[in-house]
Amino acid sequence: MSLEAKVWALLNEALIVYRDSPRATGWLRNQLARFGEPVRIAVAGSQRIGKSTVVNALIGEEFTAGSGFTWYRDGVRARATAFTPSGPQEVPVVRREGRPHVEIGMWDQVDRLIVDWPTRSLRDATIIDTPPTATSDQVYREADAVLYLMRHLQDVDLRYLQAAHENPIARVSPINTVVLLAKADEIGAGRIDALSSTKQIARRYRREVRVEPLCQNVIAVAGLIAVAARTMKPEEFTALTALAALPRTELEDHLLSVDRFVGNDFPVALAPSVRQGLLERYGIFGVRLTATLIRQGFDTQVKLVTQLVQRSGLGELRDSIAQYFTDRREVLKARSALLALEVVLRAEPKPAARKIVMDLERIVSSAHDVRELRLLAALQGGRTRLPAALEPEASRLVGGLGTATQARLGLEYEADETEQRYLIADLLARWREQAANPVLDQDQRRAATVVVRSCEGMLSGLG
Amino acid sequence: MAVPWLDVLDETIGACTTLNRPDLAERLREKRARQLDPKLRVLVIGEAKQGKSQLVNALVNAPVCAVGDDITTTVPTFVQHAETPSAALVRSSAARRAITDTPTERVPVAIDQVAKEVSAGHSGEVVRAEVGIPRALLTSGLVLIDTPGVGDLRSAHTTSTFTALLQADAVLLVSDATNELTSTELELLKQVMTSCPNVTVVLTKTDICPQWRRVLEANQAQLARAGVSAKVFAVSSALRLRAAQTGDKSLNVESGFPDLLACVQRDIVAAADQLARRVVAVSAASAIQQLVAPLRQELTVQNTKRTEDTIGALHEAQRRVDELRRRSARWQTVLADEMADLVSDIEFDLRDRTRKILREVDKTFDDADPAKGWDEFERWLEDNLTEAGTKNFAWLLDRSEWVAEKVAKSFPVYREDLLPGSIFPEDVLERISTIERPNIEKFTISQKLFTGLRGSYGGVLMFGLVTSLAGMPLINVVSLGAGALFGGKSIKDEGDARLKRRQAAAKNAAQRHVDDFFIKFSKDCRDAARHVQVSLRNHFSTLAEELQETLLESARSARRAVQDDATKRERRTLEVRQELDKLVELYKKVQVLGGSQVALGITA
Ligand SMILES: Nc1nc2c(ncn2[C@@H]2O[C@H](COP(=O)(O)OP(=O)(O)OP(=O)(O)O)[C@@H](O)[C@H]2O)c(=O)[nH]1
Ligand SMILES: Nc1nc2c(ncn2[C@@H]2O[C@H](COP(=O)(O)OP(=O)(O)OP(=O)(O)O)[C@@H](O)[C@H]2O)c(=O)[nH]1
């Protein structure tokens, strides 16, 4: 039985045991309903770290951020519900100067805003923008997965992430957090190599002993540039192209500082307000980067946007979200449900729930999906290294390219069951050998054991 | 430029010599020597990555401090004036690492290599870097100290920054323009101001932050709200360094550095000169007062013709000498008693702190398995011991100051320079260093696995479970299986005996280490306290001797007055009057220096 099915059954069992408690049944029903929804991904971090900007980058729009929790989910039409002290209110969503705008107007105290916005970007995930005051606990309870934004690892960041993993269930399944080094352009001090420099730092944090057990990946992201790229206007592209046409040293001189860039004495006919606008949307680094890229031959808007999305780290972020979160919806939902069930068992302990307690423990301690996800992160983060010939295969078998059997086996055609069985048996034998290979170290053999278990899973899935 | 206070001081020393008071002259000469070698320590501090090191580089226009996008600075760099450029790394020799009196060695390095050497972090043993460089800015004795970022308020790096604070004359608090001052930065600022009130806030990276003017205003408003009077300067180190490379004067102006440098000159260098003047003025005034007293006595006696008055004055002088001796015994007792109390209180405090740490250790290893997260534990222990040590030491310094005040109160007479300028050893910074890590064998992965396998029945099943748990930080296996919530069984039972042994070993190792630390550190503290006591005793004894000398001189002149005949007496009266006039003139000059508010009690 899959993890999802086991947890689903356990929740239903709990519903029976707790049928006398309206509070518990209400809570559990909610969890069952949540099971069917897209993964909820919260974007969290300290004040002005760039949360709302990253949310916008993921959606591909420039929403003006609200003050409380703001949910963005796919819907058939643009609409929003504001949860005010006097109850939920439907509020209009309109476009103004090209930007979507939620008219919360007279409701000055909105605890939660739910925005329905039809877009492909939200099909598999609901994105939650969080207020800087939200605690680790609130955020992790609200969401199935979290993007945590920070600059350099500070005490507060560590405490935040540790608090999220204090619960024993959460601690053995640290699979729902990806850390972002936000405003990567600023970390690299706006130099033209800022983003690659920050990527280097992200790579270091991936293996840092305090961070590694608390997240699946660390990614450098320049949210500002990602948003600007995804919402680039033709007139902006024209202006940027005009800048790129200047001789290099002359342009450099006028890009030395933000003050110079918006100053009066400027060699191109671009009004100060236009330059000011570019600065607000792209930052000084964004202008430096786009000018360089256009000069390097990314000279159409489409080419430029594609480059910016990749360089800003948005591409890598989307990949990680797919690989660790949306492709693993079932595992994350099951995990959220187990955590929620634990709350009930703790809040209202009773003898009749004893079997559920034991089942819960068994599910948690034997969840192979969790181990798969941790191994995947370890392989991609470079913490676990396998011999070069084995590494891509291991990554694929544990679901790095998708969790369907076809994807795990790396088949480009529909193979019939017999053929699959044959293939898997072969893999199984080879990986069992690796799991006992004395040349490999403990860590590598442990990785091989996980791969073996994944193969066994596929085999039993064939029935 | 001739320093005016130096002239006044030299004149006063001259007067002391003429008027037969070599003791006073000597003391003033010591003051003179100290004021002539002023080290003005300016500490550059702030949270991580705010551009502290780059700021120091831009101030001296040379890449002497390591700069980088990732966490870079781990030890302080001292940048000061030198005729020829030079640099050195100061390392603590690894042999014996104590809290105080760490033996250090200076290893010279090429000046263009020092930044690289520091950031290469031959970690552990480098305590600080020292750079000498010829710069007009530094000739006044300014020492710029680049420090590691303050982020984690408990880390060893942070501790060294706070220790350095004790000696700082001024502080530049660095915060970049990408964000307004955060609450933790404000907190830091307030904490800094309690040890060193001369703080200037520097907003960096204006070249890349479109919003820097808004941030500047917001910061000023925040400081005003918090009641902090620090000035804020907005600069761009990047522009300044580029301006220096290209010789572009207008770019230098754009960088904002001219204003910052003017402020350093005015509020730090000039202010320090003011401080020197005040110290000199107070000492000189005190000396003059003591020179005046006997002369005045003599004059009074000569004016009275009657012998009994003269004899009365003689007796009075004698009585005051005796009184002084008697009361000297009292301040000495106060000093001895207070220092004894101090030593035992400090030791008690340290014991209390270490005991708390040990209790925490015991509690942790009652449940936790030391095989997991030992590294983290080591770091935790080290941080906590460092913190305990620093707090304890800071307390010692505080208390010493308080003792000095108490002794001063029991001193027979009041003088403005009664309290010593500094009771701390001059090199506090060098006296604190890192502590040895507990050294016990590491628990290896294979040991862990072995434990898991041995106790298992199913073998494979157990292997799976153990491997899935291995490598997690200090994971509390027990709470996973045995908590009230999960009534079921767990691997606890199987590994129990081994786990217990491991826990006991860990507790033991920690206990030994903490004991070691306690013994070393409390000895160091006792030594430090002894230094303080000796220096206080010397200080007050000198004062007492001076006072006695003044009184005796008064008695002597009274006696002279009785013996002299009329013409001699008249001539002498004239002499004394002239001396007094001179002293009054001198005293006026001293008061102009900003010194004594106490009137001399006579007019010329
Ligand atoms: N240079 C740069 N600026 C950024 C980036 N991301 C955000 N910013 C700027 O940082 C400021 C704060 O961004 P937000 O996205 O509103 O940050 P937030 O975390 O949502 O802020 P709060 O919700 O108020 O806590 C804005 O001025 C953004 O323009 C980035 O990647 N690079
Ligand atoms: N554009 C620009 N970048 C700066 C400025 N000051 C510092 N930087 C950059 O900011 C980053 C951090 O600078 P550092 O001087 O290393 O900062 P720090 O505060 O000393 O860092 P730690 O010692 O590691 O805490 C580096 O990439 C510098 O190049 C500035 O005024 N303008």
Ligand SMILES: [Mg+2]
């Ligand atoms: Mg926001």
Ligand SMILES: [Mg+2]
């Ligand atoms: Mg630095």
